[in-house]
Amino acid sequence: MLNKADLVRFSKIVGEDNLKTDEPMSKHSSFRVGGPAELYLEVDSVEKLKAILDVNKELKLPITVIGNGTNILVKDNGIKGIVIKYVAKGIAKATLDNDTFAITADAGLPNAALANELLKDSLTGFEFAASIPGTIGGAIYMNAGAFGGEMENIVSEVTFLDLDDLAIYKSDGDDCDFGYRHSKFENMNTVILSATMVFNKGNKEEIKRTMDAYLQKRLETQPYDKPNAGSTFKRGDGFITAMLIDEAGLKGYTIGGAQVSEKHAGFIVNTGNATAKDILDLIKYVQKTIMEKYGKAIEPEVRILG
Numbered sequence: 687m688l689n690k691a692d693l694v695r696f697s698k699i700v701g702e703d704n705l706k707t708d709e710p711m712s713k714h715s716s717f718r719v720g721g722p723a724e725l726y727l728e729v730d731s732v733e734k735l736k737a738i739l740d741v742n743k744e745l746k747l748p749i750t751v752i753g754n755g756t757n758i759l760v761k762d763n764g765i766k767g768i769v770i771k772y773v774a775k776g777i778a779k780a781t782l783d784n785d786t787f788a789i790t791a792d793a794g795l796p797n798a799a800l801a802n803e804l805l806k807d808s809l810t811g812f813e814f815a816a817s818i819p820g821t822i823g824g825a826i827y828m829n830a831g832a833f834g835g836e837m838e839n840i841v842s843e844v845t846f847l848d849l850d851d852l853a854i855y856k857s858d859g860d861d862c863d864f865g866y867r868h869s870k871f872e873n874m875n876t877v878i879l880s881a882t883m884v885f886n887k888g889n890k891e892e893i894k895r896t897m898d899a900y901l902q903k904r905l906e907t908q909p910y911d912k913p914n915a916g917s918t919f920k921r922g923d924g925f926i927t928a929m930l931i932d933e934a935g936l937k938g939y940t941i942g943g944a945q946v947s948e949k950h951a952g953f954i955v956n957t958g959n960a961t962a963k964d965i966l967d968l969i970k971y972v973q974k975t976i977m978e979k980y981g982k983a984i985e986p987e988v989r990i991l992g
Contacts, residue, residue: 841862907949
């Protein structure tokens with residue numbers, strides 16, 4: 687249990703505006719559901735992050751790290767301990783040769799912001815991620831991908847902080863154990879700090895056309911009009927999960943305020959008054975139905991917290 691003196695110590699590190707107690711996680715999740723975080727901190731530098739962790743050595747509170755909350759589902763009872771949102775958003779550019787550049791982006795930088803910066807310099811290779819909600823850190827964590835591209839194809843190095851020994855490490859892209867919606871960081875007690883990615887010079891007009899086309903396709907096929915956390919389920923091994931859910935007649939199926947999207951069966955949406963339990967119950971119902979009808983196990987892509 688946090689006392690007033692502990693809160694003062696954390697406040698001195700991050701500032702009063704960046705510290706909240708019993709903060710509803712519904713404010714920090716694109717699902718717009720979730721109970722309170724015991725202590726919510728927004729942190730914009732490695733130094734502040736280390737200072738927080740140093741204080742927590744004696745408190746020994748559990749720590750949960752989030753990005754923009756676009757791929758999480760926080761349970762209704764909330765999250766105990768400290769929730770840290772790392773919001774550093776710096777960008778640095780290094781020239782590798784005349785047409786190749788290494789871009790290092792802080793983990794808190796939104797994908798769309800990086801895409802726009804790359805567009806200014808006519809750098810190609812990130813168009814697939816321009817309309818993926820979330821941040822660079824989150825994209826690395828889950829090896830985000832779309833339209834045939836994935837983070838593993840462009841990442842050359844990831845810098846991260848180990849929450850156990852408070853040391854900073856670097857990992858080559860080849861050593862990140864990237865797989866389908868997976869990286870080694872899912873199984874490590876770390877905070878991703880930044881990533882270095884390699885891009886080539888391209889044609890600015892073509893890059894913009896591709897970004898616009900991808901965004902338009904998302905708007906046409908995905909339920910942007912209702913709160914959701916992107917694709918709820920991972921792609922199946924040898925089958926398209928959303929297609930099976932559609933064929934099973936589950937489009938529009940509702941539990942409480944949670945619904946299998948009528949626009950895209952791979953999405954569960956909050957129709958306005960959903961609880962996290964509604965969404966979790968619907969996830970389990972869809973899994974059970976697909977197993978019974980097709981003998982296929984489907985896994986959530988969304989990260990469940992609390």
